[in-house]
Amino acid sequence: MAVSRRELLCATFGAACMALGDAPVQAGELVHIFASEAKEVPYKFRRQEVRYKTSEPAGTIVIDTKKRFLYLVHGGGKATRYGVGVGAEGKNWSGEAVIKRKVRWPSWTPTREHLAVYPSLQKYKNGMPGGKGNPLGARAMYLFQGDQDTLYRIHGTIRPKGIGQKVTSGCIRMLNVDVVDLYDKVDIGTRVVVLAE
Structure with missing residues (x-):
């Protein structure tokens, strides 16, 4: 059998x-980490190998917040494209950063803004341990400009339906299966370019 x-x-x-x-x-x-997450997002936001014209060198991450895609540039006109959730109106950012920290199953601490808007999060004011209920999902990559933490992250999610949407506080949100894939392909020091809308 x-x-x-x-x-x-x-x-x-x-x-x-x-x-x-x-x-x-x-x-x-x-x-x-459930591959079935991908079924909750439109096909165009599922991970794909695509042709991608850019002047950025292989190994660079390019995030197109307008189209809601993250590209891992391979060179030769090719990239892996991932659908992402991006910052809600007024919470987007653009520019360049570098991944200086990578964490599996990261802990999460709500900001003062989160606590003011969602008082039920008060129980996590000192942090929520990593795990399946954590909003950062399975992986997080921390973005820095020089030695300054931007407080922006590329991370997983517990809300797959937010992929392709303007829903975050500025972070780049990915399906857990995708953030694990990206996490395993990039190193500390990887350059990240976030395009302006």
């Missing part, structure tokens, strides 16, 4: 899933 990949993964990670519950995720983290 043939065993599907899904059945094999369920059998392999099933016990880990039961043991992990809602605890911060380290081992067996694939349990909490």
Whole structure:
């Protein structure tokens, strides 16, 4: 009898899933990253290899906030294109930055603005541990200009339907399966160019 990949993964990670519950995720983290997220976004916002004309060198990340795409430039007129959620009206930014920190299952601390708008977040004023319910999702890449943290991130999400939308506080939001893919392909020091609308 043939065993599907899904059945094999369920059998392999099933016990880990039961043991992990809602605890911060380290081992067996694939349990909490669902490829089915992509079904919640329009096809054009799903990860694709595309032709992309740019003067930026291979390895650069280019974010087109108007079109809601992040491109990882490969050179030779090609790139991997990811759909992203971007800053809501008045919260977009543009310019250049560098990834100076990368974190798996990052913790999240709401800003004063978040706490004022959403008082229910008060319980996380000292931080929320990484895990499947954390708004930063599975990975975060921290953007700096020189030694200054911009406070902007490229990160995962717990709200896949926000991909392709202007919904964030300025960060670049990706599907968890996509942010894991990008995280594994870029290094500390990667240049990020955010195009102006």
